[in-house]
Amino acid sequence: MRSRANSFLAVLAFADIIFLFLLFPNILANYSFFTFNWYFRWFYLHSKVHLISLANWCSSVAHWCVIAVCADRLLGIQNPLYARATWRWWKLPLVTTVIVFTCGLLTCYQHFEYFCLVRSYCRETQLYSRCLPVNAEKWFGHRPNPFSDRYQSFIAMCKLAHIFLMIILPIILLLFLNLTLLWALRKRQKHLSIGKDFNADRRQNDVHMQKTEHRVTLTVTFIVTMFTLTNGPSALVHLVMYATHEELYDLTMISSTLVICGKASNFILFCLGSKHFRLRLLKLTRKKINRKIDSITGSLVHTTKLSTASSRRTSMPVQEKKRSSSCAPLVAKNRALSTVETIYQPLLNGTHRKGDL
Numbered sequence: 001m002r003s004r005a006n007s008f009l010a011v012l013a014f015a016d017i018i019f020l021f022l023l024f025p026n027i028l029a030n031y032s033f034f035t036f037n038w039y040f041r042w043f044y045l046h047s048k049v050h051l052i053s054l055a056n057w058c059s060s061v062a063h064w065c066v067i068a069v070c071a072d073r074l075l076g077i078q079n080p081l082y083a084r085a086t087w088r089w090w091k092l093p094l095v096t097t098v099i100v101f102t103c104g105l106l107t108c109y110q111h112f113e114y115f116c117l118v119r120s121y122c123r124e125t126q127l128y129s130r131c132l133p134v135n136a137e138k139w140f141g142h143r144p145n146p147f148s149d150r151y152q153s154f155i156a157m158c159k160l161a162h163i164f165l166m167i168i169l170p171i172i173l174l175l176f177l178n179l180t181l182l183w184a185l186r187k188r189q190k191h192l193s194i195g196k197d198f199n200a201d202r203r204q205n206d207v208h209m210q211k212t213e214h215r216v217t218l219t220v221t222f223i224v225t226m227f228t229l230t231n232g233p234s235a236l237v238h239l240v241m242y243a244t245h246e247e248l249y250d251l252t253m254i255s256s257t258l259v260i261c262g263k264a265s266n267f268i269l270f271c272l273g274s275k276h277f278r279l280r281l282l283k284l285t286r287k288k289i290n291r292k293i294d295s296i297t298g299s300l301v302h303t304t305k306l307s308t309a310s311s312r313r314t315s316m317p318v319q320e321k322k323r324s325s326s327c328a329p330l331v332a333k334n335r336a337l338s339t340v341e342t343i344y345q346p347l348l349n350g351t352h353r354k355g356d357l
Helices: 004-022 024-028 038-078 080-084 091-111 149-194 200-244 249-270 275-314 318-349
Strands: 114-121 126-133
Touching (some): 004 024, 004 249, 038 091, 038 114, 038 149, 038 200, 038 249, 149 200
Antiparallel strands (some): 114 126
């Protein structure tokens, strides 16, 4: 199970899990129990911009992990020796670190893209907040924007670079890799159909490899299609908002919902689409269930033995209890006397020497 593709899939899974976890406060904010809670409002109003920025960071990491998986599959089909070769121990952590660091560098501007003003009212019992982009023309209290033009242009450039490098470019690369993958697979199938003069063993190996490549290609095709359908509208909405400088709330909510659905579908498409993963998942589930059943059964047996032993003790005859209790001091006394006798026996018998007294 330890391979380059599976390692990138593991990073993808963790990125999606963290992404959904960071959006959890936004979900809780829709319920009145949390909305009118002072502590939750204080935490949420001071951290929502940073939570969204970290979520976008994880989303960008997931995008480039999908690209890494597709590129690895493509190189494995085009060059079978590459698929069997292993990287040196430092290459995979280096590539993963570069992906995580680069995505974080390109999304860190979102921590400073908005300025949120938090105020308390009614003797500090109610908290309210309003966020404005740093390039807004109107500011709080009809005052001029306090941020410089250079700072505003820098944030605008970072936003445009994020849209192209983290949303549009991954979609283009995935489409290109997917088409190239399909073309390479079709070329391999033609090569296998032409080479009919191979022996039976080689022919069987080629057919097995062809089925594996077909299944992998089908999975990758589903991934690319789902990624394009769920992230394409988000890219268009970001471009429209960047060009018009308007907050399209409804379209943003719809595109964000599609992105979340795409994150949640990665597990189904990547993992449950693999026969090996399904069998391994069933095996691990049965193993866990059997261990749980054995532990419950063992605890029940131990409890039954303890209850049986306690019932036997309570049903012991009274005479035996008295006999055992009456004999216990005698035994202790005899033991004490035997100890004294062993120490002072020479004195009692008068066999001591002169120098002993």
